[in-house]
Amino acid sequence: MIITISREFGSGGRELGKRLADELGLAYYDREILTELSRQEGLSEDYLEKVLESPSGIGYAISYSRSFAMIQNIDTAPQLLAKQHNIIKMLARKGDCVIVGRGADAILKEYKPFRIFVHADMQSRIQRCVSRGTKDEDLSEKALQKKIKKIDKARAENYEFVSELPWGDKRAYDLIINTTDLEIKGIVPAVASYIRAWLDR
Amino acid sequence: MIITISREFGSGGRELGKRLADELGLAYYDREILTELSRQEGLSEDYLEKVLESPSGIGYAISYSRSFAMIQNIDTAPQLLAKQHNIIKMLARKGDCVIVGRGADAILKEYKPFRIFVHADMQSRIQRCVSRGTKDEDLSEKALQKKIKKIDKARAENYEFVSELPWGDKRAYDLIINTTDLEIKGIVPAVASYIRAWLDR
Numbered sequence: 532m533i534i535t536i537s538r539e540f541g542s543g544g545r546e547l548g549k550r551l552a553d554e555l556g557l558a559y560y561d562r563e564i565l566t567e568l569s570r571q572e573g574l575s576e577d578y579l580e581k582v583l584e585s586p587s588g589i590g591y592a593i594s595y596s597r598s599f600a601m602i603q604n605i606d607t608a609p610q611l612l613a614k615q616h617n618i619i620k621m622l623a624r625k626g627d628c629v630i631v632g633r634g635a636d637a638i639l640k641e642y643k644p645f646r647i648f649v650h651a652d653m654q655s656r657i658q659r660c661v662s663r664g665t666k667d668e669d670l671s672e673k674a675l676q677k678k679i680k681k682i683d684k685a686r687a688e689n690y691e692f693v694s695e696l697p698w699g700d701k702r703a704y705d706l707i708i709n710t711t712d713l714e715i716k717g718i719v720p721a722v723a724s725y726i727r728a729w730l731d732r
Numbered sequence: 733m734i735i736t737i738s739r740e741f742g743s744g745g746r747e748l749g750k751r752l753a754d755e756l757g758l759a760y761y762d763r764e765i766l767t768e769l770s771r772q773e774g775l776s777e778d779y780l781e782k783v784l785e786s787p788s789g790i791g792y793a794i795s796y797s798r799s800f801a802m803i804q805n806i807d808t809a810p811q812l813l814a815k816q817h818n819i820i821k822m823l824a825r826k827g828d829c830v831i832v833g834r835g836a837d838a839i840l841k842e843y844k845p846f847r848i849f850v851h852a853d854m855q856s857r858i859q860r861c862v863s864r865g866t867k868d869e870d871l872s873e874k875a876l877q878k879k880i881k882k883i884d885k886a887r888a889e890n891y892e893f894v895s896e897l898p899w900g901d902k903r904a905y906d907l908i909i910n911t912t913d914l915e916i917k918g919i920v921p922a923v924a925s926y927i928r929a930w931l932d933r
Contacts, residue, residue, distance in 0.1 A: 650902060701851060701900065707908035713933050721926035728918045 532557065532627040532730060533644040535636040537690075537698070540682040541656030541675075543715045544649035547708070548631040550719045555726070558628040560619075567618050568611065582608050583615060584685050612692060632686070636703065637694035645726050648704040653679070655711040705729065733758065733828040733931060734845035736837040738891075738899070741883040742857030742876075744916045745850035748909070749832040751920045756927070759829040761820075768819050769812065783809050784816060785886050813893060833887070837904065838895035846927050849905040854880070856912040906930065 534551060538544020545561060552559035562576075565583075569576045616638050622628060623639050630639070636646040651659070657675045664670045690698035701707055706725060708718070735752060739745020746762060753760035763777075766784075770777045817839050823829060824840050831840070837847040852860070858876045865871045891899035902908055907926060909919070 648902075652903070699902065701849075701902060701908050701910070702853070704908075705910045707902050707905075709902070709906045713930065717929045717932060718926060721922055721929050724925055725919060725922035728922050729914065732914050732918060 532726075533623055533639060533642050534629045534647065534726065535639065535644045536629065536631045536647045536649060537634075537636060537686075537704070538632065538649040539651065539656065539699075540679045540686070541660045542649045542651040543659055543710045543713075544647075545631055546715045547647070547649055547710075547719070547722070548629045550715060551723060551726075552629040554719050554723045555629075558622075558626065559631075560622050560628055561631040564615060564618050564622070564630075564633060568615055571614065571618075572611070579611065582611060583689070584682065612689070616693070634690050634693040637690070645706075645729055646704045647722075648699060648701075648707045649710055650699065650707070651710040651713075733927075734824055734840055734843050735830045735848065735927065736840065736845045737830065737832045737848045737850060738835075738837060738887075738905070739833065739850040740852065740857065740900075741880045741887070742861045743850045743852040744860055744911045744914075745848075746832055747916045748848070748850055748911075748920070748923070749830045751916060752924060752927075753830040755920050755924045756830075759823075759827065760832075761823050761829055762832040765816060765819050765823070765831075765834060769816055772815065772819075773812070780812065783812060784890070785883065813890070817894070835891050835894040838891070846907075846930055847905045848923075849900060849902075849908045850911055851900065851908070852910060852912040852914075 532555070534548075534555075534557070536544050536548040536551075538547075548561065549559055551557070565576050565579055568574075568579055572579070615633060619630060619633060619635050619638050622630065623635075623642055630644075636644060653676065656679055657672055660675045660679070661670050669675075687698040694703060696703040706722070708722070710718075733756070735749075735756075735758070737745050737749040737752075739748075749762065750760055752758070766777050766780055769775075769780055773780070816834060820831060820834060820836050820839050823831065824836075824843055831845075837845060854877060857880055858873055861876045861880070862871050870876075888899040895904060897904040907923070909923070911919075
């Protein structure tokens with residue numbers, strides 16, 4: 532049983548993934564994928580995040596890091612993306628799990644994962660960002676809206692590397708959940724039941 | 733509690749609606765809407781279906797029926813559509829229910845219904861059409877594919893009359909269910925649980 536969760540930034544997808552993993556007794560992978568890549572590459576998670584999770588991050592990193600990479604003998608961005616895909620496949624081979632983001636639904640196609648997409652309206656996502664934000668962040672509506680759009684753009688662009696369907700296209704998912712004005716906690720048992728029924732098909 | 737079900741033709745949306753109504757003890761409206769319109773207008777359900785559920789049906793009926801309508805003193809297609817909307821609103825006022833199709837999610841916006849969209853891949857929809865088909869129908873793959881596309885086109889077109897969002901756009905729905913290779917019966921309890929959790933939000 533592999534469950535993949537794709538999500539708009541601020542829609543509560545990560546929380547849903549974590550809670551589903553607890554409910555179903557599964558391993559949970561999210562930031563862990565970046566940590567493993569960081570370990571393999573000897574590069575900071577912050578740098579990797581910039582390369583892999585910013586719009587045109589791939590392009591940016593190619594131009595930025597090409598000469599740098601040659602001097603330092605580190606991987607270029609497309610190589611990093613390929614290595615991230617290998618880590619996701621390695622985790623899937625280890626056993627049942629929930630994987631959040633990073634195009635895992637497409638990368639792990641052969642495993643026939645249960646594929647969830649989570650979204651919400653802008654207002655609800657801004658509220659969620661505010662409620663989980665830290666003092667260091669600019670939590671103004673304007674700043675958060677900009678951040679949400681930027682991260683979603685990166686996710687959509689990166690998804691194109693692994694899927695023929697656009698990010699968020701309903702044909703690519705088994706269940707699409709609108710979390711506008713919803714508390715994630717409340718829907719977890721029902722989503723877990725749905726997944727069990729789907730597996731029994 | 734009002735639940736609206738929009739669905740691609742052949743995706744099992746009608747069965748899901750019927751079973752959900754049974755599970756939750758709600759009234760169920762689908763064909764009943766056409767029957768009521770037929771009663772009000774003194775026109776056959778078949779004629780109304782042709783006008784309201786064919787691509788460009790509205791346009792067709794305007795040109796076809798304008799002179800006819802004047803002679804016969806019957807409503808033109810846009811008037812029929814408006815009357816159908818009124819019937820849907822009247823049914824919603826009567827109490828909790830499940831309404832399948834006809835843009836009810838948008839027409840009943842003020843009731844804040846729980847809005848489901850049901851879809852499946854073409855192969856799975858063809859199979860579903862074959863399994864419920866009758867001897868009188870052309871059940872060849874080619875004929876069914878043509879029929880599916882034609883009816884979906886009409887549904888998408890009619891939806892434009894009542895919503896700013898395209899038919900099937902995820903922002904217009906609370907839950908989008910992919911029924912490819914699924915037996916509807918198996919997912920009903922989980923979907924009902926999800927709706928209960930959503931109502932408790």
